[in-house]
Amino acid sequence: MSRAAAAESGTRNRTRRAILDAAATALYRNRKAPLADIAAAADVGRSTLHRYFPDREELVSAVIADALQRLSSSVEEARVDEGPPREAMRRLIAAMVASGDGLLFLLHDPNIFEGLDANGEPCGADAEDPDHDLPVLDLIERGQAAGVFDPEVSTAWVLSVLWGLVYTGCEAANEGTLARHAVAATVIRTFENGVAVT
Amino acid sequence: MSRAAAAESGTRNRTRRAILDAAATALYRNRKAPLADIAAAADVGRSTLHRYFPDREELVSAVIADALQRLSSSVEEARVDEGPPREAMRRLIAAMVASGDGLLFLLHDPNIFEGLDANGEPCGADAEDPDHDLPVLDLIERGQAAGVFDPEVSTAWVLSVLWGLVYTGCEAANEGTLARHAVAATVIRTFENGVAVT
DNA sequence: CCAACGTGGGACACCGATGTTCCAAAAATA
């Protein structure tokens, strides 16, 4: 028996992961997917799922936290605050795309952040979750100031477009419309230049 | 009693509309919103709602059909097959944006078309629903051929980006991030030129 | 080989959503 909650090591971590992944996929398809389905998808007894996550609420919180975790570590290693804005943005997009499925789940439901924070704790409606977007907003602003990003539109809009395009790219890959390896490049291309030729 | 189903005229049409609209909004927020909530939102007794749409299934089918209806009539009057591609695309985007909330509901759930066709009738998995996108795909192809749209990416990708950006725009307007009247122009600008300056 | 751990599945009570029926009140129409 260890003391820290961090290292539940052994079989447990694996099943936990399996459940988390299955839940992310299932919940992406249907936000209200029955726990039974999730358990089945994870190849785990409904009982076991319940043993790891007593509540449905605890499960979704964990899934959100997990996805958020992956994402923000991806973003962090993109070092958005370093180097020229355009390159930084390209690194960021690549990192986001690489986060893959968790992202789809996260962005699929606009209401996902309402009433929850990254840890699954309920939070006041005033807390928007600026933590994750702030460095990105900085990057966008920096880019606009440097004359590489369109200064005629708001940073918030650029941010929305960023998320939207990344989402579209991941979705296209999931549907087989776009090859996995081409996603990042395509998203970057469209993000920077749109679809019209000069 | 009239014979035609088309003209149920009178009070009925109004309540029907109210229910349909309320349902579109409620279902956009939560695909599994309780009928009671929808009825309440429509300012209608749960009983009445049930009188118009016996099944939940019939309700969502009707909402989908309705949204699809609005959208395709909007698109139709954009005359995408006439005039230079760039202008046609601009008209199309404006028309889509104008369709507004129904669109959000439609695009929110990627699985919405699975197992249903425009009339709410179940249909084989092979029927993809090309009816609505086909003229748009034609437009894109036409634009690529004419050298106004990026020929380096697939038409399917351009289509995805189009839907995605329109969705992002509508969502931004809904959240108040972007002024209603600015949505179309902003979407068009970004769609054509991306967010980078040449 | 034996114990502890982890698991699956059945049985159960509970609750919210759904769909049905009926009736009295409100609204539209003549």
Next chain:
DNA sequence: TATTTTTGGAACATCGGTGTCCCACGTTGG
């Protein structure tokens, strides 16, 4: 105003998802 249409709400049975408990089986590791 009289009549028909339309509505809202209560009561009810049903169903599926949820959460809990318990026990037998398989797996892991000493």
